[in-house]
Amino acid sequence: MYRIGVDVGGTFTDFTITNAENGDNLYFKLSSTPADPSDAIVNGISQILDIFKIAPGAISYIGHGTTVATNMIIERRGVVTGLITTKGFRDVLAIGRQTRPALYDMAIRKPDPLVERYRRFEVTERLNARGECLEPLNEAEVAQAAEALAKTGVEAIAISFLHSYRNPEHEERAARIVADTVPGVFVSTSSRVLPEFREFERTSTTVLNAYVGPEMDAYFDRLSRKIADLDITVEPMIVHSNGGLLSIETAKRLPVTTCLSGPAAGVMGAAVVGVAAGFPNLVTFDVGGTSTDVSLIVDGKPKLASSREVAGYPVKLPMIDIHVIGAGGGSIAHIDDANALKLGPRSAGASPGPVAYARGGTEPTLTDANICLNRLNPVTLLDGRMPVDRAAALSALEEKIARPLHISVEQAAYGLIQVAAANMSRAIRAVTTEQGYNVAEIALFAFGGAGPLHASEVAREAGIGKIIVPQEPGTMCARGVLLSDVSLDFVRMQLAKVTPESWLEACRALREMIAEGNNWLASERMPEDRRSFELTIDAHYAGQSHEIRVGVDEPDENGFGAFLVKFASVHRATYGYDHPDQPVFIVSCRVRAIGYIPKTVSPSHVGGASVAEARIDERSVYFGPTEGWRRTPIYRRGALPVGEPISGPAVIEEMSSTTVVLADQTASIDAFGNIIITN
Secondary structure: OEEEEEEEOOOEEEEEEEEOOOOOEEEEEEEOOOOOHHHHHHHHHHHHHHHOOOOHHHEEEEEEEOOHHHHHHHOOOOOOEEEEEEOOOOOHHHHOOOOOOOOOOOOOOOOOOOOOHHHEEEEOOEEOOOOOEEEOOOHHHHHHHHHHHHHOOOOEEEEEOOOOOOOOHHHHHHHHHHHHHOOOOEEEEHHHHOOOOOHHHHHHHHHHHHHHHHHHHHHHHHHHHHHHHOOOOOOOEEEOOOOOEEEHHHHHHOHHHHOOHHHHHHHHHHHHHHHHOOOOOEEEEEEOOOOEEEEEEEOOEEOEEOOEEEOOEEEOOOEEOEEEEOOOOOEEEEEOOOOOEEEEEEEOOOOOOOHHHOOOOOOOEHHHHHHHOOOOOOOEEOOOOEEOOHHHHHHHHHHHHHHHHOOOHHHHHHHHHHHHHHHHHHHHHHHOHHHOOOHHHOEEEEEOOOHHHHHHHHHHHHOOOEEEEOOOHHHHHHHHHHOOOEEEEEEEEEEEEOOHHHHHHHHHHHHHHHHHHHHHHHHOOOOHHHEEEEEEEEEEEOOOOOOEEEEEOOOOOOOHHHHHHHHHHHHHHHHOOOOOOOOEEEEEEEEEEEEOOOOOOOOOOOOOOOHHHHEEEEEEEEOOOOOOEEEEEEEEHHHOOEOOOEEOOEEEEOOOOEEEEOOOOEEEEOOOOOEEEEO
16 A cells, blocks of 8 residues: 655745555655646656556555645635624734834834725623623624625625634624535634634734635645545545644644645655754754755754734744745746845746746746756756756846846855855754754755755855755655654633632543543544544733733642743743743643554665665866866765765765765765765
């Protein structure tokens, strides 16, 4: 039986195929189809079945990482959405928070609300902070609001009432009325999407869920139908932003959870591969066609965040903490008003793509720069499946960059690589040194189609001594899909001072969520012996406005004192101090329900007899003004033997990526097939 992991990127769609019987991996990629990402997925699976001679009935699992929801939000391509909220809270989306992305930049303006004011309706109802009814729901007003919204052409309606995180009764009744009044409309309630306090973030996340809901529903239906047409009987699973997997049905109900789907899978895969190879502390460096994603892994666990913004809109959901910048292989080079060389954030994407791809692109990109300098194969990519036009790339760089700046083409191309390295290393510092981590104790885990190409320059810039490049790094996010577990997060608000009595309430909430998680895992067809639960409590000292997360082993009713000790320890580790005499408040209790997926990461790399035999070519490669053009050996990665060192400069090629080793670096292959580069 075979398991297939799929990741859809802006330029390429990547596949990893694992033989479940022996753990062997196969890799494949092809150009993405932005108009409908499911086309590339199905085309790729069809080719995989043909090329690798796999019968459709032998496919036991398909997992999918996607950025469809993210792109919809960024490009404002969601459906027309309405909002029904508590009287007095119509403008919460517009008011937001008194925060600015850049404090002294007066030119910055926040994005317009996704729901226009005339599509935001108030209804009479009110709960207090304990969830007790102060004013009953006016059902007639809900029906009138739904009718009025239907006349404006809405396809989705979000419902967000004050304090519904404590008591969902009013929201649930309103949702039933809306569904009866406007049949077929997508309804999203905050008590199901985000049962937490802070009205702005809760309403924003619920609106985003509604905004992308109908299109994501249609996308998932198309994907399922097309896969079934290949005579494959399994339903695809979807990666969500905390790095776990969801069934299609759960993802259709909570599509906002997929906003960081693809990048999250890559981080989860990196954590598993890194631990197996003996590197539990990593900064992941995922460079694709459009963006660079970096994230921190400590002791084999990805760092999590409780919220982030997507295109300026808050999404308050548990997710892997990924720092994203607009610099990738397809990032377009340009000269700004001050005559300085810039790269991105605009990208050539999959269509038209870099100039060298000969698909109509006219703007030079970072990929074109690497082809001009012969760091990338100047003839073909993807093991000969994609021809490259180096002359066109040279011409575009000459016309658009070198000539206006009065420099050589080599200087222009190398300048782009240096600009990219500076931008990427700043992103790495944002998740390491700026958060108190010593980069000398962390390895750079480079993947994505362009990550290994730039890792050596970036590691030197960031002061990192070790680089790990996994097998077929261009498909690492797809491989990460196969190394992710099924999971979903549950939360209960408490908002109470920690006392023996409130601790009993917290334990009760944790037990209830464990029961909910068990029911959900059963609905996901997860066997009992593969289920587990991670328990955490968000808490803060009196007077603090934000909380820290504290792990709990079990809902122990006698664990009141132990929790306070652990909270103080976590607070010291986070902020450098604690307040023994200050009261502690529990904000929320959380449970992550996990269904473990079998994973295979074994030391199975064989390779060839010697480094000399793995050498397939030699070409002149440009390494900057000091070293200039140097005759550089080219190696076939799969033929490299375990443990034999390679002195730089060198270029190591494989189907999905190319790794550059600089002159003062040494590389070798470990038993897991990873390239280990040492500065």
